[in-house]
Amino acid sequence: MTEDIDLPVSSAARVADPDEDITLDELRLAARNHGMPLEALDYDVTPVGLHYLLTHYDIPILDHPSWRLNIAGHVQHPLELDLAALQALPQVTQRVTLECAGNGRAKLLPRPVSQPWLDEAVGTADWTGTPLAPLLRRAGVASSAVDVVFTGADHGIERGIEQDYQRALPLEEVLRDDVLLAYAVNGQPLPPQHGAPVRLIVPGWYGMTQVKWLVRIDVIDTAFTGFQNAHAYRLKQAADDEGVPVTRIEPRALVRPPGFPDFQTRVRIVDRGVHELTGRAWSGHAPVTRVEVSADAGQTWADAVLGPDPEPYAWRAWRWTWEAGEPGRHTLCARATDAAGNVQPVEEPWNVQGMANNVIHRVPVLVR
Amino acid sequence: MTEDIDLPVSSAARVADPDEDITLDELRLAARNHGMPLEALDYDVTPVGLHYLLTHYDIPILDHPSWRLNIAGHVQHPLELDLAALQALPQVTQRVTLECAGNGRAKLLPRPVSQPWLDEAVGTADWTGTPLAPLLRRAGVASSAVDVVFTGADHGIERGIEQDYQRALPLEEVLRDDVLLAYAVNGQPLPPQHGAPVRLIVPGWYGMTQVKWLVRIDVIDTAFTGFQNAHAYRLKQAADDEGVPVTRIEPRALVRPPGFPDFQTRVRIVDRGVHELTGRAWSGHAPVTRVEVSADAGQTWADAVLGPDPEPYAWRAWRWTWEAGEPGRHTLCARATDAAGNVQPVEEPWNVQGMANNVIHRVPVLVR
Numbered sequence: 001m002t003e004d005i006d007l008p009v010s011s012a013a014r015v016a017d018p019d020e021d022i023t024l025d026e027l028r029l030a031a032r033n034h035g036m037p038l039e040a041l042d043y044d045v046t047p048v049g050l051h052y053l054l055t056h057y058d059i060p061i062l063d064h065p066s067w068r069l070n071i072a073g074h075v076q077h078p079l080e081l082d083l084a085a086l087q088a089l090p091q092v093t094q095r096v097t098l099e100c101a102g103n104g105r106a107k108l109l110p111r112p113v114s115q116p117w118l119d120e121a122v123g124t125a126d127w128t129g130t131p132l133a134p135l136l137r138r139a140g141v142a143s144s145a146v147d148v149v150f151t152g153a154d155h156g157i158e159r160g161i162e163q164d165y166q167r168a169l170p171l172e173e174v175l176r177d178d179v180l181l182a183y184a185v186n187g188q189p190l191p192p193q194h195g196a197p198v199r200l201i202v203p204g205w206y207g208m209t210q211v212k213w214l215v216r217i218d219v220i221d222t223a224f225t226g227f228q229n230a231h232a233y234r235l236k237q238a239a240d241d242e243g244v245p246v247t248r249i250e251p252r253a254l255v256r257p258p259g260f261p262d263f264q265t266r267v268r269i270v271d272r273g274v275h276e277l278t279g280r281a282w283s284g285h286a287p288v289t290r291v292e293v294s295a296d297a298g299q300t301w302a303d304a305v306l307g308p309d310p311e312p313y314a315w316r317a318w319r320w321t322w323e324a325g326e327p328g329r330h331t332l333c334a335r336a337t338d339a340a341g342n343v344q345p346v347e348e349p350w351n352v353q354g355m356a357n358n359v360i361h362r363v364p365v366l367v368r
Numbered sequence: 369m370t371e372d373i374d375l376p377v378s379s380a381a382r383v384a385d386p387d388e389d390i391t392l393d394e395l396r397l398a399a400r401n402h403g404m405p406l407e408a409l410d411y412d413v414t415p416v417g418l419h420y421l422l423t424h425y426d427i428p429i430l431d432h433p434s435w436r437l438n439i440a441g442h443v444q445h446p447l448e449l450d451l452a453a454l455q456a457l458p459q460v461t462q463r464v465t466l467e468c469a470g471n472g473r474a475k476l477l478p479r480p481v482s483q484p485w486l487d488e489a490v491g492t493a494d495w496t497g498t499p500l501a502p503l504l505r506r507a508g509v510a511s512s513a514v515d516v517v518f519t520g521a522d523h524g525i526e527r528g529i530e531q532d533y534q535r536a537l538p539l540e541e542v543l544r545d546d547v548l549l550a551y552a553v554n555g556q557p558l559p560p561q562h563g564a565p566v567r568l569i570v571p572g573w574y575g576m577t578q579v580k581w582l583v584r585i586d587v588i589d590t591a592f593t594g595f596q597n598a599h600a601y602r603l604k605q606a607a608d609d610e611g612v613p614v615t616r617i618e619p620r621a622l623v624r625p626p627g628f629p630d631f632q633t634r635v636r637i638v639d640r641g642v643h644e645l646t647g648r649a650w651s652g653h654a655p656v657t658r659v660e661v662s663a664d665a666g667q668t669w670a671d672a673v674l675g676p677d678p679e680p681y682a683w684r685a686w687r688w689t690w691e692a693g694e695p696g697r698h699t700l701c702a703r704a705t706d707a708a709g710n711v712q713p714v715e716e717p718w719n720v721q722g723m724a725n726n727v728i729h730r731v732p733v734l735v736r
Contacts, residue, residue, distance in 0.1 A: 022391070047560055157629070
């Protein structure tokens, strides 16, 4: 950036005043990014167009024939691959749940001002591509390697810093067998909004890691200090804290809202009687081992019945029989526990950027 | 609805107080419905997942094998068709621009409180299906017929009225050759969010007409008085006005925002120099015959170069060479004129529900 222009652009992260409604800045983001409507929890695999989307800058249009992926930096043999070369490599398909690290942000008090997610920044898809580790081995990663930097073709400015979208991962994460260079989703070539022609998929990590419109992979011998790693995706109590990195997806269960909605408020209307509540639960740390449900706003909890084991990083279905007896307002809740012992909190874990918030899901319903 | 429950649901339409930011109700809608990111103006045909979406209630999941379309009411031979029967009929594909009647609502002052669209509730797709008129002729429409009511499988409550989504059209509009029962978009079966398995397409009319998840078509011998026709989609100056129906799409031109964005504010950063500005323009009344562009916030206007004639109700490309000379803030504008003489207004045409607002597009940019 030239420095002689007074940029009317965002600077430090801020939180809203206690009585401040959603701002126009937040609405502009919400109008272009979108969540998964929660009735789509009915699908094992989220249809394209219903999966959540978060794009920092513009969605680039890349010309597939001229697209190249460069693998460079601290490697013995830098590689340049075109799409045909990538697609000729061994192909795998993995079912993976992705979630935005900012999911739940707009429900925090005070509210961090950024993309204003409520509960719905999630989706599960079948991602097809080729494992990255063999390509890095072919390139010959130097013994001095520390981080691997992934660069997308999307370009913008964020808190005054002009950048291509870049995120780095520690080398040991990158070398996992299940890290993919993906070129198809749900059996179709990637659509533009999901990173066409090629994106990164790192199962278990929040969405900021899943670099779209991938054009470069650089092996570096220091810890990466780029904006998205060093500033944006960190858990901080104040804007100038160093904070700690956001990494894997915290456990979460969502309730498929029962009944039908009011257009404006989205409150659910449910007939008195027996209902089979359903939903999904996931964790990037370990398999989900328990989902509890409450029909009285969290005063009492009961165990849901879990569906079959999903693929390692895909959401798990659950169900629970609810006797909706008393007409009036009720609040349904669900909370997930994973095999590593992580349990969703009942009180929200606040941080200044609203990252990795996984407070339990609450669904207001009106029984008639 | 039982009447003994005090419904915590939306009632009359309201406008926001002058200093009232976006409400949680509006955010809930914005998080599930979404616009077309304006960089997608680059595409002649909007990819699935980037086309705008507005769903009043939940997106229903219909079982395709058991789905039936009933054509009934004031007809001599009621018809029931399954999907295979519909797909065996003559097939046509039409490129059509669809726009939500509420596009631009959130920019109005005072702001009507509903789905808070800015500029982006639009998209253009290739819709494939079979013309409806021959089916109605086969059913034998009674000479007493007035309106035709289209019923979707989506169910909810709106301003206290429980309903399946229903919209009616005058018979003469329904019998147009280009009104389709569509079962594919951009060459693929309709995805759930676009009305699978079958939806209505009425080129030239706003989105409320394009009934999704279609299950019934009823010919009636009176003017339809259902909620969406008689209350929701009307131009009113006050909530209790009778108003006049919203019908065809008013002309609009959008500018493909040049340069690159700031993440939070979406302000565009543009380098000093010559830029080819591009965009699209459309009207549901008649072909677009003129697009004018202003680089000085509407003080002076110049004619853009129009692209080739599109299909009758698809958007038309335009371009204009902009010399971005002076560093600092500028406002780019565009306005469309159609062959019927309709011109976009410079001052916003306000109404209490924010319908059919087509004030000119303004894009703030920062030249560096």
